[in-house]
Amino acid sequence: MINLLLFPVIIPMLFGTILLFFPKNIRMQRLIAVCGAAITFIAALFLLAEVKTNGLQAVTLGSWDAPFGISMVSDLFSVLLVLTATLLTVFVIFYSFQTIGFEREQSYYYPAVLFLLTGVNGAFTTGDIFNLFVFFEVLLMSSYMLIVHGGEKPQLRETIKYLLVNVISSALFVAAVAFLYSVAGTLNMADLAVKIPQIQETGILTVIAVLFLVVFGFKASIFPLYFWLPGSYYAPPIPVLALFGALLTKVGVYAITRTYTLFFTMNTEVTHEMLAIIAILTILAGCIGALAYFDIKKIIIYNIIIAVGVILFGVSQMNGASIEGAVFYLIHDMLIKAALFFLVGIIAVLFGTTNLREMGGLIKTYPLLGWTYLVAAFGLAGIPPLSGFPGKLLIVQGGFEGPNFWGSLVILATSLLVLLSVIRIFIYAFWGTPVKTVPINKSVYNQMFIPSLLLVIITVFVGVGAELFMPLISGAGEVLLNPSIYIDAVLKE
Amino acid sequence: MRTNDVMLQTATKVVTFIILMFAVHIFFAGHYTPGGGFVGGLLTASAIVLLMLAFDIETVKKIIPFNYVMMTAIGLLLALATAGASIFFNVPFFTHAYDYFYLPLFGKTSLHSAALFDLGVYLVVVGVTMTIIQTIGEDE
Numbered sequence: 025m026i027n028l029l030l031f032p033v034i035i036p037m038l039f040g041t042i043l044l045f046f047p048k049n050i051r052m053q054r055l056i057a058v059c060g061a062a063i064t065f066i067a068a069l070f071l072l073a074e075v076k077t078n079g080l081q082a083v084t085l086g087s088w089d090a091p092f093g094i095s096m097v098s099d100l101f102s103v104l105l106v107l108t109a110t111l112l113t114v115f116v117i118f119y120s121f122q123t124i125g126f127e128r129e130q131s132y133y134y135p136a137v138l139f140l141l142t143g144v145n146g147a148f149t150t151g152d153i154f155n156l157f158v159f160f161e162v163l164l165m166s167s168y169m170l171i172v173h174g175g176e177k178p179q180l181r182e183t184i185k186y187l188l189v190n191v192i193s194s195a196l197f198v199a200a201v202a203f204l205y206s207v208a209g210t211l212n213m214a215d216l217a218v219k220i221p222q223i224q225e226t227g228i229l230t231v232i233a234v235l236f237l238v239v240f241g242f243k244a245s246i247f248p249l250y251f252w253l254p255g256s257y258y259a260p261p262i263p264v265l266a267l268f269g270a271l272l273t274k275v276g277v278y279a280i281t282r283t284y285t286l287f288f289t290m291n292t293e294v295t296h297e298m299l300a301i302i303a304i305l306t307i308l309a310g311c312i313g314a315l316a317y318f319d320i321k322k323i324i325i326y327n328i329i330i331a332v333g334v335i336l337f338g339v340s341q342m343n344g345a346s347i348e349g350a351v352f353y354l355i356h357d358m359l360i361k362a363a364l365f366f367l368v369g370i371i372a373v374l375f376g377t378t379n380l381r382e383m384g385g386l387i388k389t390y391p392l393l394g395w396t397y398l399v400a401a402f403g404l405a406g407i408p409p410l411s412g413f414p415g416k417l418l419i420v421q422g423g424f425e426g427p428n429f430w431g432s433l434v435i436l437a438t439s440l441l442v443l444l445s446v447i448r449i450f451i452y453a454f455w456g457t458p459v460k461t462v463p464i465n466k467s468v469y470n471q472m473f474i475p476s477l478l479l480v481i482i483t484v485f486v487g488v489g490a491e492l493f494m495p496l497i498s499g500a501g502e503v504l505l506n507p508s509i510y511i512d513a514v515l516k517e
Numbered sequence: 518m519r520t521n522d523v524m525l526q527t528a529t530k531v532v533t534f535i536i537l538m539f540a541v542h543i544f545f546a547g548h549y550t551p552g553g554g555f556v557g558g559l560l561t562a563s564a565i566v567l568l569m570l571a572f573d574i575e576t577v578k579k580i581i582p583f584n585y586v587m588m589t590a591i592g593l594l595l596a597l598a599t600a601g602a603s604i605f606f607n608v609p610f611f612t613h614a615y616d617y618f619y620l621p622l623f624g625k626t627s628l629h630s631a632a633l634f635d636l637g638v639y640l641v642v643v644g645v646t647m648t649i650i651q652t653i654g655e656d657e
Contacts (some may be wrong), residue, residue: 044590
């Protein structure tokens with residue numbers, strides 16, 4: 025089955041297209057959307073098994089030879105991300121049933137979610153730099169639709185900003201690809217990795233590398249380019265926010281990781297040093313935001329920015345421990361961010377507000393919700409048995425082994441600030457004198473709480489069973505550190 | 518007061534068919550000469566828009582009773598099915614096939630599965646363009 029690695033891209037697209045035929049039938053919409061996401065997840069599991077046993081999978085579309093056609097490549101890194109993204113989409117669809125509202129469900133909400141998954145999985149799987157652009161546009165188009173869906177006033181206002189920023193960064197992306205094509209003469213990533221070391225003028229290549237960092241930095245929200253994120257992510261409803269927070273910025277992080285490990289390695293003392301400094305600044309900027317607000321959604325949104333900084337610092341160090349740490353932390357962060365947004369969404373519904381100062385005493389009425397949130401918060405900060413710990417430990421270790429030990433110190437110090445920012449939600453919302461909560465139907469509450477609880481259980485499992493996942497993670501790190509494995513598999517030399 | 522647009526409507530009745538024929542020509546000529554599904558679709562949409570300008574949206578809806586969202590979805594399915602057929606032959610996705618056939622009127626003709634993919638593109642382009650124009654046109 026040589027097309028197996030394409031299934032996580034094709035299946036959500038097929039199901040999304042089928043959903044276009046009967047927008048008004050909510051029951052069928054829900055059923056088929058869940059089926060589509062679940063089948064995609066099963067396909068991704070098969071793909072993981074295949075990549076684990078037989079090594080890196082590559083197929084070039086249309087039976088053309090490798091550098092001439094579009095290559096689709098699935099190594100352990102991308103297949104792990106595809107698996108995580110698909111799993112999260114399944115949970116988001118379940119969570120949407122009670123939270124998104126009938127009117128949104130009737131106007132093509134589920135097709136948009138599935139097309140977003142198509143774009144995300146495609147961006148993780150592609151081996152061609154222009155095809156990466158196309159999949160970026162697929163996921164961005166779906167995200168434009170999801171962010172404005174419902175047409176409330178804040179949504180309309182923030183969509184204008186979000187759209188403008190992304191249109192400009194996409195235009196920059198095209199310019200950067202054109203630049204790269206005129207220098208290297210190829211668009212295939214494996215072929216680029218062969219051609220770039222042969223080019224003598226590293227000056228122009230360094231400029232292109234920085235240009236790509238700017239482009240992907242807009243999508244991933246790194247330090248000076250994150251300005252659009254807090255406002256835009258605040259506007260859409262919670263399931264959409266969970267989907268965005270868990271998937272969209274991570275595609276940018278993935279793209280930086282892929283380009284900076286595979287082919288922009290000719291002048292690491294400039295590019296990777298710069299990436300390290302920007303990553304640390306990103307962490308600091310995120311921490312300031314996370315501590316500044318008394319709004320539960322804003323606090324978690326700023327934690328997205330912090331995590332982007334931590335992962336990119338790991339990528340910039342380019343040694344075994346730090347790369348493995350970055351991969352582990354990336355997967356952990358996708359899961360934990362979705363879980364936290366789910367839980368925060370429940371808290372916001374219960375109190376009818378997102379302002380921390382108007383909350384209190386929830387632990388008396390909803391104890392299980394409280395302890396689940398506490399476990400998720402500890403997981404985010406990286407308390408040892410939980411999932412945030414192994415990744416951060418490896419990144420810090422990589423920083424000490426590499427040239428930027430000061431970065432590791434910043435990451436350790438800011439972990440405390442992360443913990444403070446999320447534990448503040450716990451203290452304000454769950455302790456103190458009880459505030460009157462909005463009455464909520466038991467079954468509605470369960471349909472929101474059960475996906476959140478399952479997701480938190482999965483993150484605990486990822487943390488406790490880290491030893492189980494380590495072979496996969498180090499396999500992913502190995503391909504990132506040795507581009508020759510990637511090149512040989514794609515170009516079949 | 519509505520002005521008398523007999524000239525416009527009569528000219529439209531003739532011109533629309535010329536444009537539609539040209540769209541079909543452009544669509545089928547795409548493999549060997551400039552053209553293809555995208556421009557063909559845009560030309561078809563422009564013919565329908567001309568009808569809408571000369572008459573009005575309700576009349577055109579009666580003449581061409583298509584649901585354009587469905588048309589887009591059918592186009593997507595067709596494109597996906599053409600590309601996905603390669604899965605059943607266990608060759609890389611998007612691998613096309615072609616052969617020569619003797620058709621009754623045309624003689625020896627080469628038929629290529631890329632034309633089916635292009636038909637999908639054509640349907641999507643017509644569907645999307647008309648959905649945009651119709652939605653904005655009907656907006657109060």
